Amino acid sequence: MRLAQKVALITGGSSGIGRESALLFAKEGAKVIITDVNDAGGQETLAMIQAAGGEAAYVHADVSKAEDCEQMVAFAENTYGKLDILFNNAGIMHSDDGNAMDTEEHVFDLTMNINVKGVFFGCKYGIPAMQRAGGGSIINTASFVAHLGAATPQLAYTASKGAVLSMTRELAVIHAREGIRVNALCPGPLRTELLMKFLNTEAKKQRRLVHIPMGRFGEAKEMAQAALFLASDESSYTTGSEFLVDGGITAAYVTPE
Numbered sequence: 001m002r003l004a005q006k007v008a009l010i011t012g013g014s015s016g017i018g019r020e021s022a023l024l025f026a027k028e029g030a031k032v033i034i035t036d037v038n039d040a041g042g043q044e045t046l047a048m049i050q051a052a053g054g055e056a057a058y059v060h061a062d063v064s065k066a067e068d069c070e071q072m073v074a075f076a077e078n079t080y081g082k083l084d085i086l087f088n089n090a091g092i093m094h095s096d097d098g099n100a101m102d103t104e105e106h107v108f109d110l111t112m113n114i115n116v117k118g119v120f121f122g123c124k125y126g127i128p129a130m131q132r133a134g135g136g137s138i139i140n141t142a143s144f145v146a147h148l149g150a151a152t153p154q155l156a157y158t159a160s161k162g163a164v165l166s167m168t169r170e171l172a173v174i175h176a177r178e179g180i181r182v183n184a185l186c187p188g189p190l191r192t193e194l195l196m197k198f199l200n201t202e203a204k205k206q207r208r209l210v211h212i213p214m215g216r217f218g219e220a221k222e223m224a225q226a227a228l229f230l231a232s233d234e235s236s237y238t239t240g241s242e243f244l245v246d247g248g249i250t251a252a253y254v255t256p257e
């Protein structure tokens with residue numbers, strides 16, 4: 001098993017990428033701490049892992065709150081004795097996120113508080129735990145929009161993911177000699193609730209699909225597979241990377257017919 005003896009904490013584990021990663025990490029032998037603000041969804045993920053014979057626990061944590069992040073890390077150490085893998089995955093794409101003129105300040109602030117401060121708080125408390133464990137792997141979910149400008153405006157979201165990417169690089173450099181690797185996962189457009197709620201008409205979906213060389217949205221399961229690589233010792237020489245898993249969208253100038 002690829003994550004035997006590892007303890008992994010996954011934020012936003014109640015749905016989408018977080019849930020699929022929790023299921024996969026547990027299947028690969030990790031003890032998984034699932035955290036989210038959606039407790040019902042978190043309990044569902046937990047039940048799914050347990051039904052498959054895996055080891056996991058759920059704890060409520062709003063990643064925009066320092067106290068919650070401190071407690072989720074303490075919960076991981078108290079429950080399973082250490083922290084090896086931290087997947088800072090929780091994030092939002094607000095339905096009122098738009099261009100500079102029509103995005104309200106509270107939408108921008110909320111997006112930054114969850115998507116950027118959430119990663120900062122995860123690292124603020126997760127890194128000392130990894131130092132105590134003698135090393136670890138941190139995965140921060142950024143996005144392809146940290147690389148490309150999107151024609152459907154989502155300014156706050158795009159800014160937040162750019163910040164996740166640049167934080168990831170600096171964290172990777174600072175902690176490299178402590179055996180703590182820090183990588184970004186940059187998903188392309190996925191068929192998860194988050195994006196499907198935002199691209200809520202067929203026209204909006206098509207406008208995005210036309211740019212993807214593979215001609216389809218990605219699946220949360222495909223992101224979980226990429227996260228597994230970054231989480232495991234198989235990626236032992238990989239740090240500070242921007243792992244693009246995006247159906248080729250960032251490689252394309254013009255997509256094939």
Ligand code: NAD
Nearest residue numbers: 012014015016017037062063090091143189190192194195
């Ligand atoms: P999702 O909505 O299915 O999952 C996000 C999870 O985060 C949910 O369970 C939600 O309850 C949780 N969450 C929201 N606010 C939180 C908070 N304050 N504290 C803790 N948990 C909170 O979406 P997803 O697609 O699985 O998104 C996961 C990550 O992937 C996000 O960071 C997102 O920005 C990123 N991403 C998604 C796409 C896409 O197309 N879906 C593309 C690129 C990046």
